[in-house]
Amino acid sequence: MTTPKPGDDEVVPMPLQESDAERRRIRHSNDRDQRAEQRGEQAPHNRGYDKAADGADTTPINPIDEE
Numbered sequence: 001m002t003t004p005k006p007g008d009d010e011v012v013p014m015p016l017q018e019s020d021a022e023r024r025r026i027r028h029s030n031d032r033d034q035r036a037e038q039r040g041e042q043a044p045h046n047r048g049y050d051k052a053a054d055g056a057d058t059t060p061i062n063p064i065d066e067e
Contacts, residue, residue: 018026033043 033046036043
């Protein structure tokens, strides 16, 4: 067994974890979206989300013009 080095017991956040600032930004965005939804509005960045979540889009990825 190895001997622990000084600082081994420090908790260091993983690089991919959200920071407090990022959590606040996400919370603010969610709160804003909920207020808009309560007014019957839809946030621009949420447009199409429900449709996408309901199933596959049938729009061709690379439509070809047939003339």
